[in-house]
Amino acid sequence: xxxxxIVTTLDREGRANFAPMGVEWGITEIVLKPFRDTTTFRNLLxxxxxxxNLVDQVSYFVQGALTSPSFASHAASxxxxxxxxxxxxxxxLRVQQxxxxxxxxxxxxxVVHSGFQREFIGYNRARAAVIExxxxxxxxxxxxxxxxxxxYRRLQVIVDKTAGPAEREAMETLTQFVQKEAASIRGGxx
Numbered sequence: 001x002x003x004x005x006i007v008t009t010l011d012r013e014g015r016a017n018f019a020p021m022g023v024e025w026g027i028t029e030i031v032l033k034p035f036r037d038t039t040t041f042r043n044l045l046x047x048x049x050x051x052x053n054l055v056d057q058v059s060y061f062v063q064g065a066l067t068s069p070s071f072a073s074h075a076a077s078x079x080x081x082x083x084x085x086x087x088x089x090x091x092x093l094r095v096q097q098x099x100x101x102x103x104x105x106x107x108x109x110x111v112v113h114s115g116f117q118r119e120f121i122g123y124n125r126a127r128a129a130v131i132e133x134x135x136x137x138x139x140x141x142x143x144x145x146x147x148x149x150x151x152y153r154r155l156q157v158i159v160d161k162t163a164g165p166a167e168r169e170a171m172e173t174l175t176q177f178v179q180k181e182a183a184s185i186r187g188g189x190x
Contacts, residue, residue: 001025004131006053006060007032008073008082009043016082017043018071020064020134023052030093032107036100039068044107048095049079053087056120058130060086062170065134066177078113088120126163126171129155133174140181148178 003025009017017039024031030052034040044050055061063069073082079092093109123131133155136148152175159171 003054004061006055006064006071006084006087007034007040008051008053008084009040009049010047010080010082011039011043012046016070016073018060018064018069018084020061022135026111028111029096030091030109030111032093032109033104034107035104036102041100041105044095044105045098045100047080049076049081050093050095050107050109051076051079051081051083052091052093053084054089054120055084055086056088056123056127057086057166058123058127058134058170059166060084061131061134062173065138066173076113077115083115087115088118089114089116124162126159126161126167129158130163130167130170130174133171137174137178137181140178140185145178145182145185149182152178 002022004020004022007019007021019040021032021034032044032050060071072085074085076083076092079094081092083090091111092113094112095107096110097108099106133152136151140148156171159167
């Protein structure tokens with residue numbers, strides 16, 4: 001099963017990186033699958049530690065996908081890592097095996113500690129739609145942008161029906177980003 005969360009890693013100087021990522025979920029093992037050209041990939045190779053943060057606010061996914069944000073966080077308990085203050089719960093991870101030859105690496109990680117801050121209520125349809133839109137926004141250089149825009153029109157209907165202000169704002173930010181990317185790809189004004 002793939003679970004969406006925010007993976008935090010630290011570089012050798014202790015600077016935190018926050019990256020939304022779908023991970024292969026397990027009780028004792030979680031597989032992280034960063035692309036090889038990412039900060040998460042480099043940090044995992046350097047330190048071997050990560051934290052998977054389970055959050056219920058979609059703005060963290062959007063910001064993490066489109067920018068290089070710094071979220072409020074505190075030190076992890078067991079690994080050298082950062083736990084997001086906004087995390088409902090988290091898993092502290094230590095790399096056990098790395099497969100790095102493909103464009104998307106696979107880091108098999110042992111869950112060495114779990115933390116809980118508050119109940120995770122789940123995602124309503126709008127939040128799930130925004131997460132899907134966020135994933136698509138990171139694929140504008142991989143997938144046909146017209147297909148992404150068509151999917152955005154479908155997802156927008158869900159957001160219009162079930163969203164609160166935070167989800168509407170997140171979807172608007174994503175739509176503007178993808179439209180700019182589309183114009184850039186086509187060579188037109190952004």
